[in-house]
Amino acid sequence: MASGSGRVTIQLVDEEAGVGAGDPQLFRGQSYEAIRAACLDSGILFRDPYFPAGPDALGYDQLGPDSEKAKGVKWMRPHEFCAEPKFICEDMNRTDVCQGSLGNCWFLAAAASLTLYPRLLRRVVPPGQDFQHGYAGVFHFQLWQFGRWVDVVVDDRLPVREGKLMFVRSEQRNEFWAPLLEKAYAKLHGSYEVMRGGHMNEAFVDFTGGVGEVLYLRQNSMGLFSALRHALAKESLVGATALSDRGEYRTEEGLVKGHAYSVTGTHKVFLGFTKVRLLRLRNPWGRVEWTGAWSDSCPRWDTLPTEWRDALLVKKEDGEFWMELRDFLLHFDTVQICSLSPEVLGPSPAGGGWHVHTFQGRWVRGFNSGGSQPNSETFWTNPQFRLTLLEPDEEEDEDEEGPWGGWGAAGARGPARGCRTPKCTVLLSLIQRNRRRLRAKGLTYLTVGFHVFQITEELLGLWDSPHSRELLPRLLRADRSPLCARRDVSRRCRLRPGHYLVVPSAAHAGDEADFTLRVFSERRHTAVEIDDVISADLQALQGPYLPLELGLEQLFQELAGEEEELGAPQLQALLSIALEPPRAHTRTPGEIGLRTCEQLLQCFGHGRSLALHHFHRLWGHLLEWQAIFDKFDEDASGTMNSYELRLALNAAGFHLNNQLTQALTSRYRDSRLRVDFERFVSCVAQLTCIFCHCSQHLDGGEGVICLTHRQWMEVATFS
Numbered sequence: 001m002a003s004g005s006g007r008v009t010i011q012l013v014d015e016e017a018g019v020g021a022g023d024p025q026l027f028r029g030q031s032y033e034a035i036r037a038a039c040l041d042s043g044i045l046f047r048d049p050y051f052p053a054g055p056d057a058l059g060y061d062q063l064g065p066d067s068e069k070a071k072g073v074k075w076m077r078p079h080e081f082c083a084e085p086k087f088i089c090e091d092m093n094r095t096d097v098c099q100g101s102l103g104n105c106w107f108l109a110a111a112a113s114l115t116l117y118p119r120l121l122r123r124v125v126p127p128g129q130d131f132q133h134g135y136a137g138v139f140h141f142q143l144w145q146f147g148r149w150v151d152v153v154v155d156d157r158l159p160v161r162e163g164k165l166m167f168v169r170s171e172q173r174n175e176f177w178a179p180l181l182e183k184a185y186a187k188l189h190g191s192y193e194v195m196r197g198g199h200m201n202e203a204f205v206d207f208t209g210g211v212g213e214v215l216y217l218r219q220n221s222m223g224l225f226s227a228l229r230h231a232l233a234k235e236s237l238v239g240a241t242a243l244s245d246r247g248e249y250r251t252e253e254g255l256v257k258g259h260a261y262s263v264t265g266t267h268k269v270f271l272g273f274t275k276v277r278l279l280r281l282r283n284p285w286g287r288v289e290w291t292g293a294w295s296d297s298c299p300r301w302d303t304l305p306t307e308w309r310d311a312l313l314v315k316k317e318d319g320e321f322w323m324e325l326r327d328f329l330l331h332f333d334t335v336q337i338c339s340l341s342p343e344v345l346g347p348s349p350a351g352g353g354w355h356v357h358t359f360q361g362r363w364v365r366g367f368n369s370g371g372s373q374p375n376s377e378t379f380w381t382n383p384q385f386r387l388t389l390l391e392p393d394e395e396e397d398e399d400e401e402g403p404w405g406g407w408g409a410a411g412a413r414g415p416a417r418g419c420r421t422p423k424c425t426v427l428l429s430l431i432q433r434n435r436r437r438l439r440a441k442g443l444t445y446l447t448v449g450f451h452v453f454q455i456t457e458e459l460l461g462l463w464d465s466p467h468s469r470e471l472l473p474r475l476l477r478a479d480r481s482p483l484c485a486r487r488d489v490s491r492r493c494r495l496r497p498g499h500y501l502v503v504p505s506a507a508h509a510g511d512e513a514d515f516t517l518r519v520f521s522e523r524r525h526t527a528v529e530i531d532d533v534i535s536a537d538l539q540a541l542q543g544p545y546l547p548l549e550l551g552l553e554q555l556f557q558e559l560a561g562e563e564e565e566l567g568a569p570q571l572q573a574l575l576s577i578a579l580e581p582p583r584a585h586t587r588t589p590g591e592i593g594l595r596t597c598e599q600l601l602q603c604f605g606h607g608r609s610l611a612l613h614h615f616h617r618l619w620g621h622l623l624e625w626q627a628i629f630d631k632f633d634e635d636a637s638g639t640m641n642s643y644e645l646r647l648a649l650n651a652a653g654f655h656l657n658n659q660l661t662q663a664l665t666s667r668y669r670d671s672r673l674r675v676d677f678e679r680f681v682s683c684v685a686q687l688t689c690i691f692c693h694c695s696q697h698l699d700g701g702e703g704v705i706c707l708t709h710r711q712w713m714e715v716a717t718f719s
Contacts, residue, residue, distance in 0.1 A: 045137030059193025110203035200239035204338030371509030392422030540653025
């Protein structure tokens with residue numbers, strides 16, 4: 001750092017990855033191997049204390065303890081109602097998953113798609129589990145949750161009514177991997193009932209850790225068949241939905257509107273010189289099939305060569321059927337695709353692999369939940385992430401028959417054919433964290449999305465200043481996602497090399513939720529959260545050294561007595577007299593409390609006392625802080641809101657990251673979400689103490705000190 005810059009900066013670094021850092025996290029700390037060994041040793045079948053078999057596991061409303069649907073339910077292990085239960089019968093396949101009475105077709109359609117790819121299925125359903133060898137009533141599954149894999153343990157007590165499984169079942173009635181996977185998902189989110197209703201991409205992402213996109217078929221269907229064929233070849237999970245505004249209902253052609261289907265295959269056949277594009281779909285009910293063209297009983301199959309007909313057609317009421325592309329486009333509204341990596345969105349990047357950044361954040365009411373309107377006063381308070389795209393993609397021919405045929409995210413078209421402007425492919429994925437489990441409290445998914453703005457070179461030099469957020473209205477929007485009430489909102493962008501600002505937001509200011517933002521690019525990029533730099537002005541830390549007025553110095557000496565130092569009660573008495581209220585009609589003497597005075601002694605004195613030369617420094621700070629408080633208490637209420645507090649901390653010389661500012665706001669505001677003068681003094685005094693301590697460990701008293709995120713939060717939140 002250049003001499004005279006006068007700042008101490010704390011740089012946050014990632015924790016060093018320890019041994020086993022890539023291993024799945026144990027949900028609730030439960031280890032499958034340890035539980036299984038203990039149960040085998042004791043001869044007792046496992047009973048899960050964290051998801052006990054009972055009414056609460058079923059649900060809270062339509063499946064609540066007093067509901068009609070919960071009556072007569074028994075929790076039974078498979079061997080108690082099935083002669084020879086098996087975890088897996090020979091090989092798992094897409095017909096294993098049949099829907100029960102729970103409205104979770106989105107989950108089951110995704111599970112059926114998962115069975116198409118044994119490699120993926122083995123990750124979610126670890127092998128080596130059965131009801132014979134080493135059976136202990138315990139099973140486990142692995143699900144991806146917001147950045148890492150989680151290992152979920154369940155016992156095998158399943159809800160049974162009138163001798164039959166209530167929920168998902170296999171076509172082979174003695175097979176139980178699917179019901180147990182459903183139970184693991186229910187445990188992860190709190191109950192079976194919270195699984196009612198959803199979008200396939202949610203389960204797709206949880207099964208793979210991949211990235212989901214929604215293609216809106218009414219907007220554009222060009223290149224769709226090639227896109228689906230390419231996606232399935234890349235082991236992507238694919239589903240389709242026939243939207244409905246009046247719930248699920250069956251059409252005359254055998255389709256169920258408002259229902260989720262798996263897309264399990266594609267095939268081209270030729271009738272003379274006519275090329276026919278066919279899609280294979282599956283209803284997770286395991287029954288109720290399409291009865292139109294190319295259905296199981298359609299005579300068109302008789303016109304095909306025998307080998308094609310034998311390879312494709314299965315005349316069985318298993319919920320699976322073929323459908324021509326043009327009929328599919330008439331009856332379905334959206335396609336949901338989840339790729340294991342974003343490679344399915346285009347050709348594999350040179351050198352293999354995509355460049356990925358993952359950020360965890362939260363929108364907090366009164367702090368950084370600014371809504372989705374860029375022209376509003378609060379929009380700039382939203383979390384912000386700066387993205388720098390360094391290298392354009394390799395030029396590819398824009399061919400309709402290519403992997404995506406020009407598809408962008410959410411069905412938007414890519415760049416016009418023949419465009420030679422260098423572009424970078426970027427996939428942005430926004431996920432609401434842990435929201436489904438809050439359904440029992442009446443909460444649903446928020447409507448969320450994100451904007452992408454371009455940062456011009458002329459503004460870039462100003463961007464790292466404490467006032468960078470004020471530049472936002474001058475930025476040009478480069479792209480945006482749709483606003484959706486979904487857990488996952490993703491968009492594939494084609495942007496020129498340069499600097500961009502990504503602003504995720506909830507639709508309405510004040511909405512609160514945790515979120516995960518993932519950034520993928522074909523080529524190298526950098527991504528940082530704005531305000532991730534934490535620094536303080538050393539001059540502000542030192543404070544002005546103001547000579548005391550004669551009366552104030554005499555008052556100090558009088559209160560200090562023979563010890564010539566003040567304790568906390570004496571300092572409180574002095575400040576109640578000496579501090580002029582910034583707003584005479586709102587402040588009263590003695591507002592600096594005893595506890596805050598004790599904190600001031602810790603920060604500026606010997607710990608329990610304060611000498612006169614210490615008081616000189618403290619007094620300069622207090623007058624400066626009082627002036628700052630007075631300036632940003634714009635409504636003369638005697639308090640500041642969270643927005644004003646952020647500005648006041650900047651004026652006091654502190655540039656803090658969002659995580660710390662949020663923690664400080666939560667710590668120091670009252671029940672009305674306001675910060676009064678005493679709370680402001682306590683906050684700024686503590687920050688001054690922290691940064692002064694850090695600066696003493698730097699060469700020359702200024703520069704950069706590196707801390708892990710955990711170390712910094714332990715210091716900064718005073719835990």
